[in-house]
Amino acid sequence: MNPNLLHLLRIAQQPARRIIGLMSGTSLDGLDVALCRCEGSGIHTRVQVEHFHTVPYPEEVKNQIREVFAKAEISFEQLCLLHPWIGNLHADMVLDCLRQWQVAPTEVDCIASHGQTVYHAPRHQHGRPDFPNATLQLGDGDHVAVRTGILTLSDFRQKHLAAGGEGAPLAVYGDYLLFSQQGEDRILLNMGGIANFTYLPGSLQLAEIFSTDVGPGNTLLDAFTQHYFPTLSYDANGALASQGQVHETLLAALLDHPFFQADFPKTTGPELFNKEYVQQAQTRSGTLAPSPHDLLATLTQFSAESIVRALERCFPVPNLTVYASGGGMHNPVLMTALRQRLPQCRFTTTDELGILPDAKEAVLFAVLANEALAGTPETFQGGQAGNPAVSMGKISFAR
Template identity: 45%
Template sequence: MNPSIKKLAQIAEKETRTVIGLMSGTSLDGLDIALCEVEGSGPETKVSLLKFVTKPYHKNDREKLRKVTSVDQVSLRDLCYVHTWLGQLHADMIVEALFEWGIKPEKVDCIGSHGQTIYHLPNRDLNGEETPLNSTFQVGDGDHIAVNTGILTISDFRQKHTAFGGEGAPMAPLVDEWLFTDKKEHRILLNIGGIANYTFMPAADVKDLKKFSTDTGPGNTLMDAVMKSRFDKPFDKGGKIAASGNVIKPLLIKMLEDDWFKSEDEKSTGPEYFNLKWIKEKEELAGFSGSDISDKDMVATVTELTARTIAQNIQHHIPENLPVMIYPSGGGAHNRFLMDRISHYLDEADVCEFSELGFSADVKEAVIFAVLANETVTGSGFNIHTKYGSEQNIHFGKISFPV
C-alpha cells in the first residue's frame, strides 16, 4: 500500500485530529490560521480552538493578488506564478505560526486550505453567453502547501460543489448547522466579509421551519473599494467616515433596483459583480457623475446599501415576529456604524457577540475549513441537493500528500 494512503487511513481512524484551517478572504488582508482539535464527524463534530493567528499580507503581496483577482483579463504568466507563489507563501506562514506556538508540524494531522478566490462566476452572471455552468476559481496550490509544511493538505473545496450543480458558495452553512444549531434558539449566523451571507438555523426542537442560507450582496467589498479609490485606505475603520456622510437616496434607489437583489433563491456573488464599475453604472442611471457625490457621502451610501440588503433579505425569508438571535462574524462585524444600521432595520432581532458560541468572530471562517477537511478525511460527507434532482452525501476538497 502507498504509505501516504496508509497514513491517511490511520488519521481517519483517530478519535480526535489536530487540524489547521486556513482562510483568506476578498479583502486580501492576510491569512487566518486556526489550529483546532476536532473530534468525531458529521453532526457529532466537536471543535476546540487551540491557537489562532492572522498573518498579514505585505503590500507587495496584496498587489500581486490584486493583479489577478476579480478582473476580466489577466496575464497567464502572472496567474501561473501566483498560484504557486501563494501556496508557498501560505506554507511559510503556517511553519512560522507553528514555530511561534512551539508545535512541531508532525503533530498536525492535516490542513484545510480555502485558498484565494480570484474569480467567482455563477451561471446567472453568464447572461446566456456560454453553456450554463457555475464556476469558481481559487489559487494557492495544495501540493506546495503539503510539501513545504510536511503536512497532509486538503484544498480546492469549492469545485466539488459546482460539479454537483451548486455555486461553490457560500460553504460555511454546511458546517454552521453542525456546530451552531441550538435546541431552543432560532439563530442567524451573519458573515460580513467582502460579500455578506447568512445561515438561518431554526431551533432543533421546531420541526416546521427549514434552514436557509444565501449571499445577500455586497458586504465590505463596495465600502472597501470606495475607501481605496477615494481615501487610499483599505477600509472604513468603525464606519466613522460613513457616519459622517449622507446617504444619496436617488443613487441608493438605483442600486436597490438591480436585478440581482430581486431573486429570492439561495444564491452567491462576488466582487466580479459588485465593484466600482457597478457603482458607476448606477450613478449614471441616477443622473450623477463621480464628481457630483462627495467621498464621504459615497461611503455612506454603499454602507447603507450593505445594511439594507442584508436586512431586507433576512426579513423576506424569516417568518415575521419570530424571535431570532443574530451572531455576526467577518470584518464587517467590527464596523460599528454598519452594525447599528443593520440593527435599525432588524429592530426585533437581538444582535449577539459571536464569542458566545465558543470562539471569536474572526476565527470562524478558518474553523469552517478545518471541519471541511476533517469531514473529507473521516466522515460520511455533507448531504446536498445535486443537479440530478437527488440528495447525496458529498466530500469536498482535493488531497495533497507531503511526499
C-alpha cells in the same frame, strides 16, 4: 500499500484531529490561520480553537493578486505563476505561525486550505447558458503539503460545483454541524468582502437549512476608501461613513439590480459588486458627485439594507437571533443600521457560541476537512438544493 494511505487511514480513525484551517477571503486583507482540535465528526463534531492569527498580506502580495483578482481579462502567465506562488506563500505563513505557537509541523494532522478566490462565476453572473457554474481559488495544495510537510486538503469548492451547487457558500456545512440548536432559529451572518448568511431552524429540520450570499459586505467600502484615502485600506470603525449623509436616490439605484430579485440561495462576488457597479448606479440616479463621506455613508447603508431585505424576504417576520462574524461586525455604523432596521432580532456574535468571529471561516474549513477525513456525506442527505451531500477537498500528500 503506499504508506501515505496508511497515514491517511490512521488520521481518519483517530478520535480527534489537529487541523489548521486556512481562509483568505475576498477582502485580500490576509490569511486567517486557525489551529483547531476537531473531535468526532458529523453532528457530534466538537471544535476547540487552540490558536488563531490573521497574517496580513504585505502590499506587494495584494498587488500581485490584484492583477488577476475579479478581472475577466488578465495575463495568463500571471495566473499560472500565482497558483504555486500563493501555495508556497500560505505554507510559509503557516510555518511562521507554528513557530510562534511552538507547535511542530509533526504535531499537526492536516491543513484545510481554502486558497485565494480570484474569480467567482455562477451561471447567473456569467450569463453563458452553455457553461456551468464556476469558481477559481489559487494556492496549489501540493505546494502547501510539500513545503509544510503536512497532509493538505484543498480546493473545496469544485466538488460543490460538480454536485450542482454554485461553489459557495460552504459555511452552511460547518454552521450546521457546530451551531444548530433545538428551539432557537439562528442566523449566522458573515460580513466579509461579501455578506452571506446561514439559516439554522430551531426545528433542526435539515431540509429547511440554507445559506446564501446577500450582497456586498465590505468590498465596496474598501474599494472607495482606498480610492479616496489611498493611505487607508478600509473605513476603520466606520469613522468616514459616520461623517456623511446617506443619499436616498443613490441608495435606491444601488438596490435596483436583478441580483437582489433572484431566488435564494445565490452567490456573488466583486466581479459584480465593484466600482463600475457604483458608477453605473450614480449615472442612473443622477448623483454623480457625492462627497467621499456621503458615498461611504450610502455604501454602508447599502450593505446593511441588502442584508435586511434578504432576511425580510426569507422570514416575513424576522424574529431571529443573529450571530455576526467577519470584519463587518467591527463596523459600528453598519451594525447600528442593522439593529435599527431589525429591532425584533437579537444581535450577538459567534463568540457567544464559543468561536471567535474573526476565526469562524477558517474554522469552518477545518471542519470541512474533518468531515472529508472522518465523516460521511450522508450527514447532509436531505438538505436543500445548494447543499449537496458530498465530501469536499482534494488530498495532497506531503511526500
